[in-house]
Amino acid sequence: MRQLGLGLTMAAAGLAMALQTARADEELPIGVIAAQSGSFVSAGNTIVGAANLAAQQINDAGGIKVGDKTYKIKLYIRDNRTDVNVSIAAARELVNDIGVKAIWGTETHDFSVSMAKITGPAKVLQFSGNSSLGAVLDDKAVAEGGWLHYTFQSEPQEWQRSGSTAKGVLSLLTPQLKSPPKHSVVFVGNDATGQYLSSHYVKALEAEGQKVDLVQYPPDTTDFSPLLTRIKGMKPDIVHFWYNGDSTLTAFPQALKLGVAPSYFLFGVDPGIYQERSLKADVPVTMSCVPVCWGSSPYPEVKQYFDKYFGLGAAKGPQSSVSLLYYDYFFWYAKALEKVGKIDDPDAVVAELLKSDYKGVVSPVPLVFNKHHQVTFATEVCMVEPNTSDKFKCAVEQPPAAPPPGDNGG
Amino acid sequence: MPMTDNSAGKTGATPEGVRARDRLALLTADNAAVPLPAGVQAITAILLAVLLIALPWLGLGYRFLSIAITTLYTAIGLYGLGLQFGQAGIMSVGHAALMGVGAYASAILSVQLGLGFWTSLPFAMALSAIVGGVIGLPTLRVGGQHYIIITFCFCALFVIVLTNGGTFTGSATGLDVGSVTPLPGINFDKLSNNYYLVLAALFLALAATYLIGISRYGRTLRAIRENEQLARSVGINVDLHKLGVLMVSGLFAGLAGVLQLYYLRHISPTLFGAFPSLYLALMVMLGGARYLYGPLIGAVVVNFLPEVLNLDPVDSRIAYGVCLLLVILLLPGGVGAGIKNICCAIRGGSETQVGGSNGRA
Numbered sequence: 001m002r003q004l005g006l007g008l009t010m011a012a013a014g015l016a017m018a019l020q021t022a023r024a025d026e027e028l029p030i031g032v033i034a035a036q037s038g039s040f041v042s043a044g045n046t047i048v049g050a051a052n053l054a055a056q057q058i059n060d061a062g063g064i065k066v067g068d069k070t071y072k073i074k075l076y077i078r079d080n081r082t083d084v085n086v087s088i089a090a091a092r093e094l095v096n097d098i099g100v101k102a103i104w105g106t107e108t109h110d111f112s113v114s115m116a117k118i119t120g121p122a123k124v125l126q127f128s129g130n131s132s133l134g135a136v137l138d139d140k141a142v143a144e145g146g147w148l149h150y151t152f153q154s155e156p157q158e159w160q161r162s163g164s165t166a167k168g169v170l171s172l173l174t175p176q177l178k179s180p181p182k183h184s185v186v187f188v189g190n191d192a193t194g195q196y197l198s199s200h201y202v203k204a205l206e207a208e209g210q211k212v213d214l215v216q217y218p219p220d221t222t223d224f225s226p227l228l229t230r231i232k233g234m235k236p237d238i239v240h241f242w243y244n245g246d247s248t249l250t251a252f253p254q255a256l257k258l259g260v261a262p263s264y265f266l267f268g269v270d271p272g273i274y275q276e277r278s279l280k281a282d283v284p285v286t287m288s289c290v291p292v293c294w295g296s297s298p299y300p301e302v303k304q305y306f307d308k309y310f311g312l313g314a315a316k317g318p319q320s321s322v323s324l325l326y327y328d329y330f331f332w333y334a335k336a337l338e339k340v341g342k343i344d345d346p347d348a349v350v351a352e353l354l355k356s357d358y359k360g361v362v363s364p365v366p367l368v369f370n371k372h373h374q375v376t377f378a379t380e381v382c383m384v385e386p387n388t389s390d391k392f393k394c395a396v397e398q399p400p401a402a403p404p405p406g407d408n409g410g
Numbered sequence: 411m412p413m414t415d416n417s418a419g420k421t422g423a424t425p426e427g428v429r430a431r432d433r434l435a436l437l438t439a440d441n442a443a444v445p446l447p448a449g450v451q452a453i454t455a456i457l458l459a460v461l462l463i464a465l466p467w468l469g470l471g472y473r474f475l476s477i478a479i480t481t482l483y484t485a486i487g488l489y490g491l492g493l494q495f496g497q498a499g500i501m502s503v504g505h506a507a508l509m510g511v512g513a514y515a516s517a518i519l520s521v522q523l524g525l526g527f528w529t530s531l532p533f534a535m536a537l538s539a540i541v542g543g544v545i546g547l548p549t550l551r552v553g554g555q556h557y558i559i560i561t562f563c564f565c566a567l568f569v570i571v572l573t574n575g576g577t578f579t580g581s582a583t584g585l586d587v588g589s590v591t592p593l594p595g596i597n598f599d600k601l602s603n604n605y606y607l608v609l610a611a612l613f614l615a616l617a618a619t620y621l622i623g624i625s626r627y628g629r630t631l632r633a634i635r636e637n638e639q640l641a642r643s644v645g646i647n648v649d650l651h652k653l654g655v656l657m658v659s660g661l662f663a664g665l666a667g668v669l670q671l672y673y674l675r676h677i678s679p680t681l682f683g684a685f686p687s688l689y690l691a692l693m694v695m696l697g698g699a700r701y702l703y704g705p706l707i708g709a710v711v712v713n714f715l716p717e718v719l720n721l722d723p724v725d726s727r728i729a730y731g732v733c734l735l736l737v738i739l740l741l742p743g744g745v746g747a748g749i750k751n752i753c754c755a756i757r758g759g760s761e762t763q764v765g766g767s768n769g770r771a
Contacts, residue, residue, distance in 0.1 A: 037722030081716065081723050084674060084681070085480040092601065093473035110584060113676045121599065135583055190573060192582035192678055 028064060028071040028343060030055070030330075031078065031094035031124075033105035033115065038082025042246065042319045043107035047129075048077055049314035050323035051104055054330035056312075064334045067341045073330070080106055087111040091118045100124060101343055102333060104326050109133065109192055112151075120147040123346040125333070129325030131158040132196040134410055137372040150346060152353065153374040155291070155325050158197055159407050160399035161379050162204035167397035168381030169265045169286045170208050173238060176284040176383070177263060181237035183211045185261070187227070187251070188242045190216035197243045200407055205240075207404030217247075224251040225258060232260045240265040245318035249277070256281050271295035271382045273318045275390045288381045289321040291362055296382050296392040305361045328360030328367060365398075450753075458703070462609055466602040474717075475601055481713040482608045483669040488694050488705035489615040490662025496699030497628055498655045499635030500549060504561030505690045507568040508545075508660055510682025512538040512667030514572065517585040517677055522578075526591035527598075527672050535664035542660025543653050550649045565687050572679035584678030587671060598672075608669050612706075615662055620702055622658070631655055692730055696737055698744020707745045 032051045035044030055073040063070040076098055078090035087106055094100045095118055102125035106112050112128040113136060119126040133153045141148040155161070174180050184205050188198040194216065202212045213234055217227055228251070231239060239261040241248040245268030252266060266274075266287040272295020274287060292299070294306040294316070302324070309323060310316060336352040337343055354373070357366040363377035370376070382394040403409040466475055487509050494500045502508075515534040519525040525533075545564050549557045572579045579585070590598035590607065598604050622628045633641040634648050642648050671677050689712065697708025711733070716726045741748040 037724065039723075079722070081726075083723070085477070085713075086716075088674065089473045089476035089480070092476045093471060096472040096601070110676060110678045110680070113584075113586065114674050117675045132583060136586065190582070191680070192584065195573070195582045 026063070026069060026071055027074045028337075029074050029076060029098055029100040031076045031091075031098070031100035031103040031105075033078050033080050033087055033090045033094070033103060033111075035082040035107055036077075036079035038080075040082045040107050042317050043322050044080070044082070044105075045315065046317075046319055046321075046323035047105055047107060047326050049309055049312065049320075050325075050327040051075055051077065051330070053309055053312055053323075054327050057308075058330060058334055064337055066337050066343050071337075071343065073334075076100060080111060082108075084111050084114055088114055088118065091115045095119060095122045095124050101346070102127065104128075104329070107322070109196075116148055116151045120150055123150055125346060125349060126151045127154045127326065127329045127333075128152070129155040129322065130193075131155045131161060132193055134158055134372070134374065135196065137374060138410070139372075142371070142373050144347070148373070150350060151373060152329070152369060153372075154329050156376050156379075156399060157374050157409065158200040159204065159403040159409055160376055161291075162197070162201040163207070163400035163404065164379045164397050165267070165288050165381060166201065166204040166208050166210075167400075168288065168379065168395045169238070169240070170210075171397060172286050172381060172383040172393065172395055173263050173265075173284055177237065181210065181263070183213075183234070183236045184238045184240055185213045185215055185231050185234055185236040186240045186242050187215050187217065187231065189219050189221075189244050189247055191219045194219075194243055201240070201242055203404045203407040204400075206406070207400075210238075217251075221247065222250060224254050228255050228258050228260050232258060236261050238263045238265055240267065241269075242267045245269050245273075249273070249318065252279070265381075269318055270321055271384065271392045271394075272316060272320075274384060276316070278389050280387055280389055281384075282386050284383055284386055286381055286383045288379055290319070290325065290379070291377060292321055292324055292380045293382055293394070294320050296394050298380065298394055298396060299361075299364060301361045324362045328358060328362055331360065332356070332358040332367065459613070462612075463606075466605055472601060475605055477713055477717060479601075479605050479608050479673055481709045482605075482612045483666050483673065484690070484693065484713065485706045485709035486608075486612055486615045486669065487663050487666030488690060488697070488709055489619050490659035490666070491690055491694045492699045492705040493619060493622060493631075493662070494655050494659040495694060496701075496704070497623065497631040497635060498652060500546075500652065500656065501558055501691065502561040502659075502687075503558050503684070503691050504545070504563075504565035504568075504687050505659075505663060506682045506686035507561075507565040508538055508542055508663035509667035509670065510568060510572070510677075510679075511541045511660075512664030513671040513677050513682070514579060514585070514667075515664070516668045516671055517580075517587050518578065520587045521580075521585055526588075527668070528591055531665070531668050534668045535661050538664025538667065539657040539660035542663065543657040546653050546656035549652050549656070562684060562687075565682070565684050569679045569683045572682070580678070582679060584676055586676050588675070590672045604673060608673070611665055611669055615665070616702065616706075618658075618662075623702065627651075627654075692734060694744075696730075696733055696745055698741075698746030698748075700743060701746030701750065703749075704744050704746030707749070711745065 032048055034047035035041050036048060055075050058064060059072045063072045076094055078094065080087040080090055094103060103119055104127050109130045109132040112130050112133065116126055128151065134157045137148055137153060140146055143149065186198050186202055188194040198214060202214055205212045215227055215231055217224060239255060241251060248266050248269055262283050264285045266285065268290055269287045270289050270293050271287060275295060292302050297303045335358060336349050336356060339352050340348040354369050357368045359366045365377065367375050367377065376399060378396045378398050380394055380396050382392045385391040465478060487505060491502060491505045494502065512534040515537045516530040519530040519533060545561065548560050573582045575581060592598060596603055598607055630646055630651055633646060634651055638648055693708035693712045694705055696711055698704030715721065715729060721729060737744055
């Protein structure tokens, strides 16, 4: 009897261990590194929001079938506190301590680049929505053995985004002005992202026939009036507030008060925010989102996405749409894993991502990675009617086929 | 303990000179009521060394080790700041820029000339030392808050130059470097090896700080700190010593900057701006600039406090502010002084501050 009891106990213990092992095998650890505190929190939170929604949807749909096993995504979310040292520590922890298969993040070029130096050697896939990665994603870096072989840029190349945006802005504003706009001033924060982004946007505007002046302001500027007064003296047809949505929301009312220009473009300000803040201008104002607006979406899929995204408790903010730079790639990665049939073959997953496409929410055109691990899709631009806060007209212009003259594309 | 300085020269030969030297000796003397025995100091040093060496083996994880590396290279930079502030009384709020000079010098040498970690390190340190000296030139004419403003301006100017430096400085996007060149059998891509590299540099910084603290040079610096006019009156070449300590501080900053560069392997101007500089000043004040372990304590507190208490950046800044107020009110010598006081209280003494041979650098 005692032997029977002992045997049953051992069998139960063995079964429990087997079940535990099976349960552990079904977990797909994925890391998310984003600013949930600090100065980049508004962008960082969108990454976490997108990751939570995507993981929940994939898991609720039964998980990822890889070979004869089904995996559920287990997210390991780490707050980088808008600090590169914490980002690196978090990447080390996720890669070496936890053993994640892929990492989503971060919101910042510098952090993503430093992280890639950890994920690359460890063969952990990294999806970063920084268009400025185009400066380092070259043939050598993405080749097998290159330090960015496992890194994917989940935002279009900057010349594509700039081209799509410039075309959208001009197509909406031209009919509103007395004469076609010829002179643009690009007003941008003088930091890493601002320098990189504006260099492409200036070329994109020039390619559309604009004479462009670039005026930079120091990061963290709050009183823009001296620079705006200078811009007013340039007599521009359009002032383009590029790229920091938060700074733009501070600078734009000052520009309106000063009557700087007959029309404006606000990059990274969602129509939803414009409406929520009851902003009004007596001149036509265009705005674009990164990449598709939650406040005035042209696609039903996008509207559904944002209903679910905000339904999970995500805050509505100027950068909420940034979440779309991260969401689709969970599904695409899952699809690639299923196709490869193994979760421990990152090289095969990279190859599969490069040869496959994915029809996501962010774009009606299927997403494809080019040879430098970058995607292509259009940017939505909306225009609000003068003296209103909620009457929008939107346009989605496809990106140009090639970089404009003077833009090397990188 | 002899506290006079031979650099006083012949000025001390007159009765007035002798009195001045005596006053100077009193100012810089160890005023320890109950000095800690040398054995206790040695045991403390050994225990600390063993703890730091054993850290990668304690199974605390890569995250902890990563933050430990950040803490150590920050502490190396702080030892330079500790020397110039704690010993010579020259505060800087632009020290991160001096680290940036080293980091950028090394990165530019790597990108432009293909020099690796070991070959670029001496150049980077030397350049930081020279820049430290050049920035220090105004201290010969101005001091106190004026010099602090100058360092702040240097910091702002440095970031502007880097941001607008084109491909040479990588502009705002920054520069990338490879790994630390491996030594025979040691690959620094392995995090624990990287840790030991930074730890070795920290030990060098600690040793240098200790030796400077107990040397005649250190006593001369303290004499300048306590009463510059008096020091000058006994024949100390104050200008030379001030420039000297700023250059030594620059050497430390250069070393820290290069270690930071090769740890992150990517640098950009934001790392070396006003905010990181203020943090360095905060750390050195929290830890205690005059105590051998003060800079290390300051770096540990600021780097690990948000981790241990799970504080976000806003909460962290509030916590640092409160800590700084408490330190200023209750522990003017920093946390290092507080720990010393506790040790002395346990031994029944009433000591509040110790001298160079007793823990104070």
